[in-house]
Amino acid sequence: MHRSVGVIIENKKGERLMIERKNLPFGWACPAGHIDEGESPEEAARREVKEEVGLALGDLELKAHEFIAWNECSQGVKGHDWFVFATSDYAGEIRIEKTEVKNYQWVDKAGLKELELEPVWSYWFDKLNK
Numbered sequence: 653m654h655r656s657v658g659v660i661i662e663n664k665k666g667e668r669l670m671i672e673r674k675n676l677p678f679g680w681a682c683p684a685g686h687i688d689e690g691e692s693p694e695e696a697a698r699r700e701v702k703e704e705v706g707l708a709l710g711d712l713e714l715k716a717h718e719f720i721a722w723n724e725c726s727q728g729v730k731g732h733d734w735f736v737f738a739t740s741d742y743a744g745e746i747r748i749e750k751t752e753v754k755n756y757q758w759v760d761k762a763g764l765k766e767l768e769l770e771p772v773w774s775y776w777f778d779k780l781n782k
Contacts, residue, residue: 653719653729653731653732653733654686654687654725654727654729654731654732654733655686655687655693655696655732655733655735656684656685656686656687656723656725656732656733656734656735657684657685657686657687657693657696657697657700657734657735657736657737658681658682658683658684658697658734658735658736658737658772658773658776659682659683659684659697659700659701659709659712659736659737659738659739660682660715660736660737660738660739660776660780661682661683661701661707661709661738661739661740661742662738662739662740663740663758664740665758665760666760666761667758667759667760667763668682668758668759668760668764669682669683669705669746669756669757669758670682670756670757670758670759670764670767671683671704671705671748671753671754671755671756672753672754672755672756673752673753673754673770674750674751674752674753674754675752676725677724677725677770677771677772678770679767679768679769679770679771679773680767680768680769680770680773681769681770681772681773682773682776683700683701683704683705684700685699685700685703685704686725687735693714693717693735693737694712694737696735697709697712697735697737698712701742703749703752704748704749704752704753705746705747705748705749705753705756706744706745706746706747706748706749707742707743707744707746708742708743708744709739709741709742710739710741710742710743711739711741712737712738712739712741713737713738713739714735714736714737715736715737715738715780716734716735716736716776716779716780717733717734717735717736718733718734719731719732719733719734720732720734720772720775723771723772732772734772734776736776736780738780764777
């Protein structure tokens with residue numbers, strides 16, 4: 653089992669920052685990744701966002717913590733203990749990590765339905781009504 657974090661970042665227009673993954677699992681997702689040993693979920697969330705999109709995060713709100721048995725990652729591990737945060741408190745300019753991220757866009761709630769979301773993010777948006 654892996655421990656994972658994801659961050660729903662929302663701008664002033666209520667749009668969410670979505671990234672298109674370059675590697676498995678393919679699809680559109682929020683910035684996310686594994687928690688390193690000795691790292692807290694909040695530390696991991698801040699690190700992953702900085703690595704993937706170059707933003708520094710302010711206040712984070714934990715929206716969900718749940719084990720998802722069916723969630724598989726690029727390392728072939730099934731089952732992830734997820735921590736999902738949300739924030740609208742961020743600084744910096746978006747700079748994508750080109751080895752992990754193909755593209756990014758800000759998407760409103762209706763636009764999420766148009767994207768081919770990574771399955772775990774379809775689950776989270778439905779569950780959190782985001």
